[in-house]
Amino acid sequence: MKIQQLTINTRNFAEMKQFYDEKLGLPVAEEQPDRVTIQAGGSQLILQKAAAPGEQSMYHIAFTIPTNQLGAAKKWAAQRGIRLFRDQDGDQFHFKNWNADALYFYDPDENLIEFIAHHSFDNAEDEDFTSSQLLRISEIGLPVDDVGAAVERIQTTLGLSMWSGDGRQFAAMGDAEGLLIVVDRDRPWFPDGRAPMVSGARIVIQGQATEKLLLQADQYDIQSQHK
Template sequence: MKFSKVLLSTQQFEAIKGFYGSLLGLDVLEDQPSQLLFQAGSTILAFRKASSQDQPYYHIAFTIPANKFSEAKQWVSERGIALFSKDGQNEFLFENWNASAFYFYDPDGNLIEFIAHHTLNNTTDEAFGSKNLLCISEIGLPVDNVSQVVKELTETFRLRLWSGDGQQFAALGDAEGRLIVVDKHRPWFPDGRIPGVFDTRVSIEGTDSARVVLQNGLYELRST
């Protein structure tokens, strides 16, 4: 599965523009008073002004080349971004996914993940840079009822349960892209925060046109 666009909410336009545009070096596609668009590899990362006084926070992951994990860590650290550390470790191995990841926060407190999937053929000889953020490959969707949402999403978008029990946690999709459906009371890995349910719009590359609305309209997922 591939995401063509992920739209999130923010209260901090200038800070978000500086972080993703200047610090991480993503191309700015649109800079309007109410919306920001960045090109993150094959995915458009978009932010729009939050409609309430909430302080939205999300979990998203960017895929990086499988052979650039250590280089990517150094690149992020050189930009003054603190890597998340747990029990003295700042990198995390997912053996059942054959993947390695590290985490940090953006100005909104979004839990950002850079993940290298060693099953994907995406290695490169080029020095690591913003161009090596290949796509957004995960978006977290905290929900009231995981099993119900899993049923609806798998049937509508023809996805498979890639990982998880389907009751508290479900990664739907594949190594290229995953919807991370979790119980809204289940803490995020690895920082242990309780997720929040905030306005989220996801566009999925597909051959059929389909749409699912969840969480009283806060989540909208489309395939185009």
């Protein structure tokens, strides 16, 4: 599964545009007064100005980077003044069951942003790390009231399988290339422990079916296009 396009709301529109365009170095594909489209490799991130001033939102978004570039990505982030999240063991997080390593940081809206290197991918890169090595958006977090019910609807309507998780508190739907991270809204996010927040999002995926699915009182609009 591939995440082709992700639209999120932002309460700091100008700061968010500047962060993704200038600090992360991702090109602007399209710009309007209340929305901007950022090109992130094979995916687009659309920042939509919040309808109401101060409207709260919080997202978890992951970008895939080459399998061998996590160390280089850390240095690149430091050079750009991006402060990585750290716990008592450091700022790099290993996922044994996923065969992956990741680092985390926050954008101006305090969204939890992740760079993840999947070691099952044959995508090693010898060149210096740049924004061009943000290969695509590979995860979007979807906090819900009932994980089991959401999983069933995603499986039935979109044809996506559960790649990882227990299906009750956590379910990663799709595959390593693209995942809908369905979590119980009372389950803290890893690794920073913050409570998830239901925040409206529109997700366009390339998957197994051509269907539309609305979840969590229509907060999540998922459009699937058959590959």
